[in-house]
Amino acid sequence: MKEEREGEAGVDCVVVACVAERSTIPSLVKDKRLCHRVVCGYNIVFSALSPYTAMTIADFKLTQAAVESRHEDAYLLFDKTGVICRELKLKWPQSKLQEASPAKTVCRVASDSFTFELKQAFVLSSKPDPSLQQFSENAEWFFGLLHEQLEIGAYTRLGFRAIFKNQTKSHPEAVELFKRAKLLRMPGQRVFGTGEAASDLTYSARFQSETLGAHVRIGTETLHVEFEPPHGAEDILEPVKRETYSLVYDVDYYTLAIVDVAQLSLREWLKQAIHAIRRDSAEFLEAL
Amino acid sequence: MSATPVIPIDRDRLQDSYRVVPPEPPTNIESGASTWTRKQPESVGRKILWEELYPVDEVADPKVIAAQRLLAEAIKAFESAFKEADEDVVAADDYVQSAQPLLAELFACRSVGEGFAAIINALSISLVNQHGEPISKKQIGLIARSLRELKSQLFLSYDSGLRLLREFKKSGLRIYPEVLQNLDLQHE
Numbered sequence: 201m202k203e204e205r206e207g208e209a210g211v212d213c214v215v216v217a218c219v220a221e222r223s224t225i226p227s228l229v230k231d232k233r234l235c236h237r238v239v240c241g242y243n244i245v246f247s248a249l250s251p252y253t254a255m256t257i258a259d260f261k262l263t264q265a266a267v268e269s270r271h272e273d274a275y276l277l278f279d280k281t282g283v284i285c286r287e288l289k290l291k292w293p294q295s296k297l298q299e300a301s302p303a304k305t306v307c308r309v310a311s312d313s314f315t316f317e318l319k320q321a322f323v324l325s326s327k328p329d330p331s332l333q334q335f336s337e338n339a340e341w342f343f344g345l346l347h348e349q350l351e352i353g354a355y356t357r358l359g360f361r362a363i364f365k366n367q368t369k370s371h372p373e374a375v376e377l378f379k380r381a382k383l384l385r386m387p388g389q390r391v392f393g394t395g396e397a398a399s400d401l402t403y404s405a406r407f408q409s410e411t412l413g414a415h416v417r418i419g420t421e422t423l424h425v426e427f428e429p430p431h432g433a434e435d436i437l438e439p440v441k442r443e444t445y446s447l448v449y450d451v452d453y454y455t456l457a458i459v460d461v462a463q464l465s466l467r468e469w470l471k472q473a474i475h476a477i478r479r480d481s482a483e484f485l486e487a488l
Numbered sequence: 489m490s491a492t493p494v495i496p497i498d499r500d501r502l503q504d505s506y507r508v509v510p511p512e513p514p515t516n517i518e519s520g521a522s523t524w525t526r527k528q529p530e531s532v533g534r535k536i537l538w539e540e541l542y543p544v545d546e547v548a549d550p551k552v553i554a555a556q557r558l559l560a561e562a563i564k565a566f567e568s569a570f571k572e573a574d575e576d577v578v579a580a581d582d583y584v585q586s587a588q589p590l591l592a593e594l595f596a597c598r599s600v601g602e603g604f605a606a607i608i609n610a611l612s613i614s615l616v617n618q619h620g621e622p623i624s625k626k627q628i629g630l631i632a633r634s635l636r637e638l639k640s641q642l643f644l645s646y647d648s649g650l651r652l653l654r655e656f657k658k659s660g661l662r663i664y665p666e667v668l669q670n671l672d673l674q675h676e
Contacts, residue, residue, distance in 0.1 A: 354535075411534075411536050411537075411540045412540060455536055455540075455541065457533075457534050457535060457536035457537075457540065458533065458534065458535050458536060459535075459536050459541060460535060460641055461643075461645070462603070462641030462642075462643055462644040462645065462648060463535075463536065463538065463541060463640065463641050463642070463643065464541070464643060465549075465601075465642075465643045468542060468548060468549060468552060469541060469542065471547050471548070472541075472542050472543065472544050472547060472548070475544050475546075475547045476543075476544065
């Protein structure tokens with residue numbers, strides 16, 4: 201049994217428990233799909249104590265989502281920007297106009313921003329809800345408004361970008377997670393006289409057909425956050441100096457063919473896009 | 489006794505004080521928005537197909553799936569009717585009759601979109617208003633073409649739907665319930 205498993209997955213797996221009730225499996229192991237299999241009516245639990253549990257998209261948190269559309273020059277932008285801003289304000293009274301120049305307008309609502317330009321528009325959320333339901337609703341409403349006001353007939357490109365992060369305690373831990381995905385072959389010996397350990401690892405690939413495409417980036421990331429209270433507010437606010445480390449799974453999924461507005465239900469399309477991104481994540485992240 | 493002075497906090501300045509320092513080499517942590525402006529592959533210039541835009545049926549709205557399936561069947565029936573219209577009027581009418589229950593089912597999917605609802609509604613009523621009389625070959629052709637258009641553009645707006653309703657009306661189809669035939673409607 202052990203040999204079969206080794207041949208299949210290429211890692212050391214140990215049978216740690218035999219004859220377990222199916223209902224007890226979730227409490228025994230985190231990922232039951234990879235860590236148990238049913239043989240002759242018994243659940244054979246593999247590798248529950250092994251450090252090499254598989255990484256899945258469930259280990260990642262969606263930290264940023266953006267949807268973008270591109271279109272032919274929408275000259276009505278110069279006439280209708282005020283109407284669009286007013287509609288945004290009516291929908292979200294707390295919204296703030298962050299930028300309003302003739303060519304580009306940005307409106308912010310909490311962690312979401314709505315941008316429209318002559319040739320493109322996008323909605324960016326830096327704190328999206330995990331199901332993307334609210335994000336989809338907001339984006340659909342916003343693009344509907346633009347279509348109506350700017351009389352956009354077709355989109356030359358639709359893009360959805362999702363950034364997932366698996367936060368770790370240290371940078372080496374993020375590097376170790378990256379290596380476990382086996383996306384790159386690392387040098388087996390010291391290179392450039394610097395040492396064997398590699399850091400700042402990034403895997404990037406574009407997959408594209410005539411009409412659809414996706415750009416995938418997986419990499420380690422260190423984020424430095426530094427906050428100094430403004431002069432005079434030192435008693436009220438504390439300074440912050442922190443570093444966060446993570447493994448990032450970043451996918452840009454897009455169309456290349458023309459999308460007629462009558463073909464598009466943005467909510468439906470986003471559902472399809474996020475499904476494809478989550479489903480195909482297994483090809484990159486679960487390479488154990 | 490003087491009160492402690494309240495320090496006004498300039499919110500914009502406060503935001504500026506949050507410094508997110510990109511590491512070396514820089515990550516794209518801040519590039520969520522700016523990456524969109526990077527040169528991307530160009531559009532191929534042809535219209536995307538429905539199956540390419542919505543490739544995964546499992547996550548699609550069941551009403552959308554049902555509408556697509558029923559439209560395909562209805563198109564097939566009207567196309568068959570169109571082929572038979574010259575040779576055998578009765579057979580052509582049989583095909584049209586067979587499409588009527590499909591239109592009734594499509595009526596149940598009208599929440600898909602306003603344009604969709606308007607067209608399906610108009611077609612259902614038109615066939616009822618025939619009172620058993622067969623529709624002409626020209627009308628059959630027009631309906632088949634409209635349904636094909638609707639299938640590839642399911643989320644048609646109401647205004648775009650009105651264009652098709654005008655064509656129906658022009659071809660002699662009576663698209664309103666009989667009691668409303670004489671009303672002055674928007675798209676007349």
